Amino acid sequence: MRLFQKSSSTTSILQNAHPSSWREHRFGLSGSRWERLKGKDFWVTGAGTGYGRCIALALAAAGARVFLSGRRVEKLRETVDEGTALGIDVRQCIEVPVDIRSEEDLVRAVKNIQLVTPSLYGLVNSAALPQSGEAAFPLTAQSGACWTNLLNTNVTGQWLTCKAAMPLLSHGDGFRILFLSSFAGWASTPGFGPYNISKSAVNTLGVSLAAECGVRYPEKDVQINVLVPGEARTEMNQGSTESPYAVVSMVLVLLSHPPGGPNGYFFSRDGRHLAFAYTSEYPRSLLTVH
Numbered sequence: 359m360r361l362f363q364k365s366s367s368t369t370s371i372l373q374n375a376h377p378s379s380w381r382e383h384r385f386g387l388s389g390s391r392w393e394r395l396k397g398k399d400f401w402v403t404g405a406g407t408g409y410g411r412c413i414a415l416a417l418a419a420a421g422a423r424v425f426l427s428g429r430r431v432e433k434l435r436e437t438v439d440e441g442t443a444l445g446i447d448v449r450q451c452i453e454v455p456v457d458i459r460s461e462e463d464l465v466r467a468v469k470n471i472q473l474v475t476p477s478l479y480g481l482v483n484s485a486a487l488p489q490s491g492e493a494a495f496p497l498t499a500q501s502g503a504c505w506t507n508l509l510n511t512n513v514t515g516q517w518l519t520c521k522a523a524m525p526l527l528s529h530g531d532g533f534r535i536l537f538l539s540s541f542a543g544w545a546s547t548p549g550f551g552p553y554n555i556s557k558s559a560v561n562t563l564g565v566s567l568a569a570e571c572g573v574r575y576p577e578k579d580v581q582i583n584v585l586v587p588g589e590a591r592t593e594m595n596q597g598s599t600e601s602p603y604a605v606v607s608m609v610l611v612l613l614s615h616p617p618g619g620p621n622g623y624f625f626s627r628d629g630r631h632l633a634f635a636y637t638s639e640y641p642r643s644l645l646t647v648h
């Protein structure tokens with residue numbers, strides 16, 4: 359199965375770094391790659407919990423300014439409090455509550471970001487919903503409302519966020535977008551059909567947007583990619599014992615990649631490069647360029 363081929367990968371990805379020692383390990387990044395994130399502006403959705411929270415705080419630790427989005431303001435505040443407890447300078451963490459299902463809300467969020475900066479360097483799409491437990495066999499028994507809400511969040515919401523952010527992202531010489539997908543996007547596990555479909559669609563959204571932006575902005579350093587974060591204990595996955603900080607190293611490796619890096623590729627948090635549909639694995643290590 360091509361997905362699990364180990365033909366190309368980025369080795370030495372740190373997955374068990376304790377966040378409180380971030381100054382020592384910099385989540386596995388070299389000094390120069392860590393420096394590349396400093397002073398950059400990132401927008402992270404789903405930043406109030408789970409992977410989004412860890413990614414937002416790691417970016418802030420590296421000296422980036424981070425706009426934190428999610429629907430619940432109290433969760434965004436908890437993220438900032440966790441950053442303070444980790445000794446991260448959170449003065450550059452800015453809460454921008456938003457419901458990504460609403461284009462109006464996203465336009466308002468972008469206006470709020472523009473009060474602070476005219477451009478964004480990166481967008482991390484982490485906001486998503488899990489499969490609801492409404493029906494054991496959702497593809498034949500789930501309500502239309504449930505299907506619509508999942509797809510509106512996991513697919514349309516991701517697309518609307520990219521669309522709203524594009525004027526700010528395309529303002530500079532280059533930009534990064536990262537979609538958090540799932541192995542569900544390659545799977546057909548019974549009971550998870552709508553979620554599987556949503557993640558498969560996110561894969562296609564990521565690669566299609568990468569191709570479109572590559573053509574639309576040929577002079578810019580565009581790197582839009584899809585990352586499979588794997589299992590971790592978050593709000594949507596209470597069954598795992600793994601820390602969501604395990605994803606941070608690979609995320610930072612992708613977001614700090616110098617010009618000429620991957621655009622329209624698939625990666626796993628452990629450093630594996632993945633294939634999806636007609637897209638083959640990115641052929642080079644992500645760490646050969648400093």
Ligand SMILES: NC(=O)c1ccc[n+]([C@@H]2O[C@H](COP(=O)([O-])OP(=O)(O)OC[C@H]3O[C@@H](n4cnc5c(N)ncnc54)[C@H](OP(=O)(O)O)[C@@H]3O)[C@@H](O)[C@H]2O)c1
Binds near residue numbers: 407431456458483588
């Ligand atoms: N954890 C895992 O084992 C695992 C495995 C594979 C893939 N993933 C993927 O990793 C990503 C992050 O998930 P997670 O595990 O960190 O789960 P999580 O803790 O449940 O995070 C999901 C976040 O999305 C936000 N969100 C949901 N609907 C939203 C909306 N309409 N507008 C704005 N924000 C919304 C939630 O905040 P509010 O409710 O406050 O809006 C929440 O902070 C997802 O794409 C997920 O599919 C996770």
